[in-house]
Amino acid sequence: MTRMLTIGAAQLGPIARTESRASAVARMIALLEKAAARGCRLVVFPELALTTFFPRWYEAELSAVDGWYEAEMPNADTQPLFDAAKRLGVGFYLGYAELTVEDGATHRYNTAILVDETGAIIGKYRKVHLPGHREDEPWRAFQHLEKRYFETGNLGFGAFKGFDGVMGMALCNDRRWPETYRVLALQGAEVMMLGYNTPMHYPPVPQHDHLQGFHNHLCMQAGAYQNGMWVVAVAKAGYEEGCELLGQSCIIAPTGEIVAMAGSQGDELITYDCDLDRTKEIKEHIFNFALHREPEAYRLITATKGPIPPA
Numbered sequence: 428m429t430r431m432l433t434i435g436a437a438q439l440g441p442i443a444r445t446e447s448r449a450s451a452v453a454r455m456i457a458l459l460e461k462a463a464a465r466g467c468r469l470v471v472f473p474e475l476a477l478t479t480f481f482p483r484w485y486e487a488e489l490s491a492v493d494g495w496y497e498a499e500m501p502n503a504d505t506q507p508l509f510d511a512a513k514r515l516g517v518g519f520y521l522g523y524a525e526l527t528v529e530d531g532a533t534h535r536y537n538t539a540i541l542v543d544e545t546g547a548i549i550g551k552y553r554k555v556h557l558p559g560h561r562e563d564e565p566w567r568a569f570q571h572l573e574k575r576y577f578e579t580g581n582l583g584f585g586a587f588k589g590f591d592g593v594m595g596m597a598l599c600n601d602r603r604w605p606e607t608y609r610v611l612a613l614q615g616a617e618v619m620m621l622g623y624n625t626p627m628h629y630p631p632v633p634q635h636d637h638l639q640g641f642h643n644h645l646c647m648q649a650g651a652y653q654n655g656m657w658v659v660a661v662a663k664a665g666y667e668e669g670c671e672l673l674g675q676s677c678i679i680a681p682t683g684e685i686v687a688m689a690g691s692q693g694d695e696l697i698t699y700d701c702d703l704d705r706t707k708e709i710k711e712h713i714f715n716f717a718l719h720r721e722p723e724a725y726r727l728i729t730a731t732k733g734p735i736p737p738a
């Protein structure tokens with residue numbers, strides 16, 4: 428048996444601070460058209476794919492950053508992407524900054540949506556693991572203010588039926604946490620889609636700068652294998668507003684093997700024929716959860732946030 432889903436990982440090069448959303452959307456539509464020509468039914472775009480990575484600049488007032496968020500989805504700028512998806516019969520994952528008013532209160536999330544081949548939104552994810560800091564830290568070469576500009580996602584790690592499979596979403600820093608993959612796999616997720624913006628320079632621990640590419644693949648290859656899922660990880664790459672962002676977008680098989688990888692730092696499409704039934708090679712054998720997991724022994728994982736050393 429095979430259940431083939433051809434997936435595209437649509438890496439974007441840098442987006443300038445002055446670049447319009449309409450321009451970013453036009454770049455994404457060009458990649459979507461290329462993906463359709465290569466037989467893709469699903470394309471994954473990066474995290475915060477409509478704008479530059481704005482958390483690198485400090486603003487004292489949150490209202491000063493509101494222009495970077497989307498209050499509606501789709502909206503006038505993104506509707507052409509939804510129209511292209513419907514016209515081409517290609518669904519997509521898209522990361523963007525979400526501004527929403529719920530019960531009279533304003534909320535800001537780092538969000539991803541899953542859109543099916545008819546252009547309908549079938550899933551939403553709000554980033555759980557927010558890296559960086561809350562206050563201005565001028566000693567850094569650039570800021571990473573996700574903790575200031577976003578609330579912790581309140582939707583959990585949902586899995587969604589679509590594309591004849593079970594699809595999961597995560598965003599950037601989530602890929603470094605094993606819990607992300609496991610919670611998705613426990614819902615039967617067969618594909619984890621993830622967009623990222625990863626600076627090559629990590630100001631608090633610069634001695635790890637040369638390991639950015641290694642750590643990127645290390646955690647995702649392990650996550651794919653240990654959970655028997657395809658991982659499609661897509662960068663916003665290149666030199667963006669004084670910050671070098673990691674590329675190396677990739678598609679990883681459930682065996683943990685990288686089967687496709689971007690070779691540039693710019694707009695680039697990589698594709699792979701992902702057989703969703705290959706997840707069974709792992710899920711029905713070495714990581715057969717129902718047979719081999721011992722949740723009683725893992726209670727600490729949800730019982731505590733930080734470590735509890737022995738007395």
Ligand code: CDT
Binds near residue numbers: 558571598625626629
């Ligand atoms: N966007 C994002 O989550 N980036 C982080 C940078 C970590 S350093 C603050 C990442 O994990 O790649």
